[in-house]
Amino acid sequence: MRIDLISAVPDLLRSPLEHSIVGRARESGMLDIRIHDLRDWAVGKHRKVDDYPFGGGAGMVLKPEPVFQCLDDLDAEPDVHPADEVIFMTPDAPVLTQSMANRLSLNRRMIVLAGHYKGLDQRVRDSRITMEVSIGDYVLSGGELPALVLVDAVARLLPGVLGDAESALSDSFQDGLLDAPTWTRPAEYRGLRVPDVLLSGDHERIAAWRDGERLKKTRERRPDLLDRDDR
Ligand code: 6GU
Numbered sequence: 001m002r003i004d005l006i007s008a009v010p011d012l013l014r015s016p017l018e019h020s021i022v023g024r025a026r027e028s029g030m031l032d033i034r035i036h037d038l039r040d041w042a043v044g045k046h047r048k049v050d051d052y053p054f055g056g057g058a059g060m061v062l063k064p065e066p067v068f069q070c071l072d073d074l075d076a077e078p079d080v081h082p083a084d085e086v087i088f089m090t091p092d093a094p095v096l097t098q099s100m101a102n103r104l105s106l107n108r109r110m111i112v113l114a115g116h117y118k119g120l121d122q123r124v125r126d127s128r129i130t131m132e133v134s135i136g137d138y139v140l141s142g143g144e145l146p147a148l149v150l151v152d153a154v155a156r157l158l159p160g161v162l163g164d165a166e167s168a169l170s171d172s173f174q175d176g177l178l179d180a181p182t183w184t185r186p187a188e189y190r191g192l193r194v195p196d197v198l199l200s201g202d203h204e205r206i207a208a209w210r211d212g213e214r215l216k217k218t219r220e221r222r223p224d225l226l227d228r229d230d231r
Contacts, residue, residue, distance in 0.1 A: 001031055001107060001158055002081065004074055005147055006067070007114040008038040008049050012144040022152055025161045033151070041066035041073070059118025067113065067124045074111060081108045086130045088113045088120060089143030089150065093132035096150060098173040100133070104150075105157035112150060114143030176225055178218045180210040 005013055013035050017023065025031035042049045043065045050060040071086065084107040094100075104110065113120070113129070125132070135146040155161060157168050172179040183194040197209045218225055 002109040041070040062120045064121040083111045086111045088129045089146040093134040101153040114147040116142035177214045180213040
């Protein structure tokens with residue numbers, strides 16, 4: 001998969017994408033991430049990418065010209081698959097879910113735009129953005145951290161990125177329930193014991209016990225997940 005990330009603060013994006021699972025996916029060639037500095041497409045002698053909102057109000061708005069021009073230039077790159085989605089990260093959008101990440105992981109190429117200002121000129125949103133994504137009901141100072149969240153959620157689903165041991169299929173949310181609790185050695189520490197069933201070697205009993213724990217935890221912590229139909 002190829003992902004083009006566009007931001008006016010591209011340094012915020014670099015380091016988190018160089019390590020761990022995403023870093024390894026890039027090194028192995030399964031994931032091709034390109035980071036673009038929106039300022040390279042800034043306009044006028046002051047190299048502006050943002051401006052005051054028409055009609056007044058707080059905060060700045062990303063100007064249309066740099067974003068249109070940047071997207072045009074990305075479109076004009078020869079011999080690359082056209083973007084399947086052009087995604088704008090913004091809090092006034094549907095919230096990212098595991099099923100959304102699953103669907104996005106099937107794409108060949110995505111462009112992700114992170115705004116670091118109050119907003120983005122609506123003309124860009126209307127004519128060039130194909131999908132808008134929030135990562136939750138709270139406000140962050142920019143779309144860069146959300147873009148990293150989206151990339152991580154998608155990258156770990158790409159074939160060959162996770163080993164069997166870390167398999168994405170056993171995650172919380174992959175089937176709509178939270179994960180069961182986990183323990184590792186030693187079996188007793190400071191008088192605290194691991195549940196006997198996990199030491200029993202009876203894999204059927206362990207699986208049934210874990211299912212029960214998952215249901216119990218989901219009921220306690222996220223009852224909203226139990227009556228959702230968007231899995
Ligand atoms: Cl995508 N952007 C910003 N600025 N804040 C957020 C968000 C996105 N998702 C949740 N909060």
